[in-house]
Amino acid sequence: MRRVAVSGVVVAGLAGLLAFGTAAAPAGAWAGPEADVSYHGRVALAEAQLRIWLVPENDGPAAVPNATVRLRLSVDLADRQQLPSGCARAGLREVVCETGPMPLHGHGRHIGMALGLRERAPEVVLRVDTWWNGGATDRNLANNEHVVLALDTGDAYAF
Known part of the structure; x- marks a missing residue:
């Protein structure tokens, strides 16, 4: 498995996990400023290509300097991908941005x-979640964890 770092996304995500723990840190653990990160977007599957449009949002009460969103697929990605700036492949089925x-x-x-898929699939499950939250505490994980089923119809599915 190849790992690639773009703009420090993967490195920052690992450092954040090691320094601050996961979002479900035990009571008394370090807690940064509180924020409420959420993701909204659309996903569409047509032939062997999954199109994703995503908008991160923060409802506060504090600003977030940066975070990393993880996109996990139920099928393998094609070997070559043209990813936008600030995104990196994190495995056979994962991209972080x-x-x-x-x-x-x-x-x-x-x-x-x-995203190009290794081979055509009748459906793809996309899981969206926060991989690293910039050190913020987020008590409402329900709005930043999504599971979306996209059928190979070209139709857009919103989340």
Whole structure:
């Protein structure tokens, strides 16, 4: 398995996990500023290509300087991918992208990509979650963890 780091996304994500633990840290563990990160977007599957458009959002109460969103697929990605700036392949079925700064009650950078699949599939399950949260505490994980089923119809499915 190859690992690639783009703009420090993967390195920052690992450092964040090691330094701050996961979002479900035990009571009394280090807690950074509180934020409420969420993701909204669309996904469409046509032939062997999965198109994803995603907008990270922060409802506060504090700003988030940067975070990393993880996109996991139920099928293998093609070997070669053209990923947007700030995104990196993190495995056979994973891509991670930095969100950029998310001000209080504001959006991060809009992320759009077309992922090639290793082979055509009748459906793909896309899992979206926060891989690294920039050191913020997020008590509402329900709005930043999504599971979306996309059928090979070209139709867009919203989350």
